[in-house]
Amino acid sequence: AQKITQTQPGMFVQEKEAVTLDCTYDTSDPSYGLFWYKQPSSGEMIFLIYQGSYDQQNATEGRYSLNFQKARKSANLVISASQLGDSAMYFCAMREVNTGGFKTIFGAGTRLFVKA
Amino acid sequence: DGGITQSPKYLFRKEGQNVTLSCEQNLNHDAMYWYRQDPGQGLRLIYYSQIVNDFQKGDIAEGYSVSREKKESFPLTVTSAQKNPTAFYLCASSTTATSGNTIYFGEGSWLTVV
Numbered sequence: 742a743q744k745i746t747q748t749q750p751g752m753f754v755q756e757k758e759a760v761t762l763d764c765t766y767d768t769s770d771p772s773y774g775l776f777w778y779k780q781p782s783s784g785e786m787i788f789l790i791y792q793g794s795y796d797q798q799n800a801t802e803g804r805y806s807l808n809f810q811k812a813r814k815s816a817n818l819v820i821s822a823s824q825l826g827d828s829a830m831y832f833c834a835m836r837e838v839n840t841g842g843f844k845t846i847f848g849a850g851t852r853l854f855v856k857a
Numbered sequence: 858d859g860g861i862t863q864s865p866k867y868l869f870r871k872e873g874q875n876v877t878l879s880c881e882q883n884l885n886h887d888a889m890y891w892y893r894q895d896p897g898q899g900l901r902l903i904y905y906s907q908i909v910n911d912f913q914k915g916d917i918a919e920g921y922s923v924s925r926e927k928k929e930s931f932p933l934t935v936t937s938a939q940k941n942p943t944a945f946y947l948c949a950s951s952t953t954a955t956s957g958n959t960i961y962f963g964e965g966s967w968l969t970v971v
Contacts, residue, residue, distance in 0.1 A: 778960075785962070788959045788960070788961075844915070845890060845902070845905070846916070847902075850898070
């Protein structure tokens, strides 16, 4: 069954340091996509990064990188050089293509606090 | 500008009433989704639709209904059967061309039962 797990309810990081947010998933579909979204207190959902199940290299977008370990079914988000504006909720999501009909589910989220 | 429009942004419902949340997109996306978010929690999938005139139940469909008569519209009705409907509702859409699609979200609708 399709499942997404984020085990860190909250994380603290010092400004300018790197932080890793964990995400594990479970699926039997060989074709799937993994996403990370940021949700500030305003409630909007901001797309950060995407990784396809067949992608050979880890995705990167500016200060964001996705550490994709397919055999371990993990898709951790790494934020480098944290900024105060990075304080927000972060959600991992997965979409199954073949068996799920593009069903897309989200994890419970991790609240990140960046300290000055 | 292209995007997803949800309305109303704030809605109050009396117990026993049905309410409908509107979601319109002009992105020409095939897939549309409705999620529910409780305070401090993650997004839970209510319904999703891959194509016009077809939709599937998500993980928490009980007490909700949807329709997909037009590609650009995916309204959600919160029925009186939904016992705890107070939440933040997010509508989203994406293409179905490949698995690597960004999911675009509306600004959300706050529903409160009074």
